[in-house]
Amino acid sequence: MKHCLRNAAAVILAGAVLCGAAGCSSGKGRPVNKYPDGSLVGEWTNYTYDTILGEDGSVSVEADASGLIYYMSDGVLMADGYEIPAANTRYNNGDLTVTGDITGEGDEVLLELRRIGETFSDRREIFDGVYEIAGGSLKQRLIDEYAGGMDEGVSLVIDRGNCELRMSGVGTYKQKGDELTISGDLLAQAGYTPERTNGLYFVLENDCAVLHFADGSVESFKKVG
Incomplete structure (x- = not known):
């Protein structure tokens, strides 16, 4: 299994696409969740790669x-x-x-x-x-x-x-309430451009984080541990 740079970056935030109650809705008129700072700190998995979000705002990946x-x-x-x-x-x-x-x-x-x-x-x-x-x-x-x-x-x-x-250190992130800002060259190469991640927000459902993107796509991660 050989991965080019783009594929390695893509899995950093590439989870299973969901379209359930959490929504395939746009960000307009959505309920706002005031999650405390640090709500996303920890290890998350899409069952192929694990993403680690550090307290310092760093993004790391384990394959x-x-x-x-x-x-x-x-x-x-x-x-x-x-x-x-x-x-x-x-x-x-x-x-x-x-x-x-x-x-x-x-x-x-x-x-x-x-x-x-x-x-x-x-x-x-x-x-x-x-x-x-x-x-x-x-x-x-x-x-x-x-x-x-x-x-x-x-x-x-x-x-x-x-x-x-x-x-x-493949990227950085900032969380404020339910809003999420991500940046990094690898993320951008993987398609996570400022245009797509503009207004990015997430919903916590039990031990899952569901991410909602500007293009209407929805991705999910499960908390590890």
Whole structure:
């Protein structure tokens, strides 16, 4: 699955289109909801990508990379369909180096990971953490296939064996009541232009946020956790 830059950006706010009671109505004459500041802070998912809205107004994205790599419960790394023995993942002061043969040409360094943060799972495993992808033969594939070639601000999150690529600082947002302002080059390239997002507002329904755009389209995200 290869994503160009535009596709990687598009999923930042691309959720399932809904047309229910929350409305396919325009913004004119709509009910106004006075949501408190910070109502959108947290992690939201469209079941393909997760969007993280920070308290500082930052927008980050996490893409599931398990189609290429993930850890089994016994420490075996599945890499592009190949089983890499647990002994091939070397753990040194929080950093990870993974070697193995997935080309038939002998062992090579598949990943060099430098720990830069922690996860907050209730059942953390030894490899769990947030890592800078410092090198390895799989680095470029991860960036090309799951970050649209964007290598700045990209890290790998390992959480209970699951591997996700995190793209930090891809845009910014501001929330005032039920009004939402978003900006960023990636967002604009994905079609979230000032014209389309003019008057953008959202409605909270239980654990979902439904976004209403100027062109009449409606997109939905579910709160994670």
